[in-house]
Amino acid sequence: MPSEQAKKKIVAYKTLPDDVMSYLSAHAEVKTIDPTNHEALTAALKAADGAIGASIKITPDMLEGAQRLKVLSTISVGYDNFDVDDLTRRGILLTHTPDVLTESTADTVFALILATARRVVELAEWVKAGNWQSSIGEACFGVDVQGKTLGIVGLGRIGGAVARRAALGFRMNVLYTNRHPNAQAENDYGAKRVELDELLAKSDFVCLQVPLTEATRGMIGAAQLRAMKKTAILINASRGPTVDEPALIEALKNGTILGAGLDVFEKEPLPADSPLLAMKNVVALPHIGSATHETRHAMSRNAAENLIGALQGTLDVNIVNPQVLGR
Incomplete structure (x- = not known):
């Protein structure tokens, strides 16, 4: 191994599996940092060539003086914890993991669809509380999933995997919005590309699968919720701030929509006093989208x-800001 590569210094600001640590240690000097220690992490970045971690916001001020830093590798598909434009100006490459979590996240989305439609969490707790004393009546009824219309806002990798489950597994009609047409979803799953207004008006389930950007922040607000069917269910396993949470709470209270299945929230962890936690028509999960072993x-x-790969100059995939490579 070239001596220059042996001198590379990496900061790991997340606990990593033993075999992954062994892999990194074989290629570089690895320093593990507690991500809650802001000062220690900032100092470590100044002496590092690269860093790997997740769930911590890396701000421009943390990178001041980090002259050696060339690569930040996030263990996630989303990268809203970074100022990408600032990284690009500094010549720092940002990498992410967009493919390996697609199927498990799509499973979580469908778990939310089924759990919310069939009131799984609510009724499981009702049974555990000893309330099942006789044959159930309409008070325990949910709504069908099979044959309904699913509207997917953002038909990328995960959205496409959700569409496959919906169309092939549950014979659902799939509508979608996306910046570009998704030919595979249209050909294989019968998905139809429509404008957001039409998707909201026609869908029985509205599923958000968009990254958090200035364009998508708060994209589902009071007006959009009013545009949905009163029998519709909102599913969000993308990013919490894509939904105006106070507007959603009001819509759920007032019966503007039937329910919501949520894996993400404006503030995480979700505060214990959030009105969402007291609502029977809400399934709330602790951001488990890709959380399988x-x-x-x-x-x-x-x-x-x-x-x-990025430190060695061989990486050509999973790069958020490839324009850095041209320098």
């Missing part, structure tokens, strides 16, 4: 390989 391990390994 298999997928999280694959994400860590992928992020580690991204980091080493």
Whole structure:
């Protein structure tokens, strides 16, 4: 191994599996930092060539003086914890893990659809509380999923995987919005590309699968919720701030929509006094989209390989700001 590569210094600001740490250590000097120690992390970045982690906001002020830093590798598909324009100006490459979590996240989306439609969480707790004393009546009824219309806002990798489950597994009609047509989803799953207004008006389930950007922040607000069917269910497993949470709370209270299945929130962890937690028509999960043993391990390994590949100058995939490579 070239001596220059042996001198590379990496900061790991997330606990990594032993085999992933071994892989990184074989290629560089690795320093593990507690991500809650802001000062220690900022100081470590100043002496590092690369860093790997997740769930911590890396702000421009943390990178001041980090002259050696060339690569940041996030163990996630989303990258809203970074100022990408600032990284690009500094010549710092940002990598992410967009492929390995697609299927597990799509599973979570469908779990939310089914759990909310059939009131799984609410009724499971009702049974555990000893309330099942006789044959159930309409008070325990949910709504069908099969044959209904699913509207997917953002038909990328995860949205496409959700569409496949919906169309092939549950015979659902799929509507979608996207910046570009998704030919595969249209040909294989019968998906139809429409404007957001039409999707909201016609869908029985509205599923958000968009990244958090200035364009998508608050894209589902009071007006959009009013445009949905009163029998519709909102599913959000993308990013919490894509939905105006106070508007959603009001819509759920007032019966503007039937319910919501949520894996993400404006503030995470969700505050214990959030009105959402007291609503029977809400299924709330602790941001588990990709949280399986298999997928999280694959994400860590992928992020580690991204980091080493980028430091060695061989990486040509999973790059958020490829314009840095042209310098």
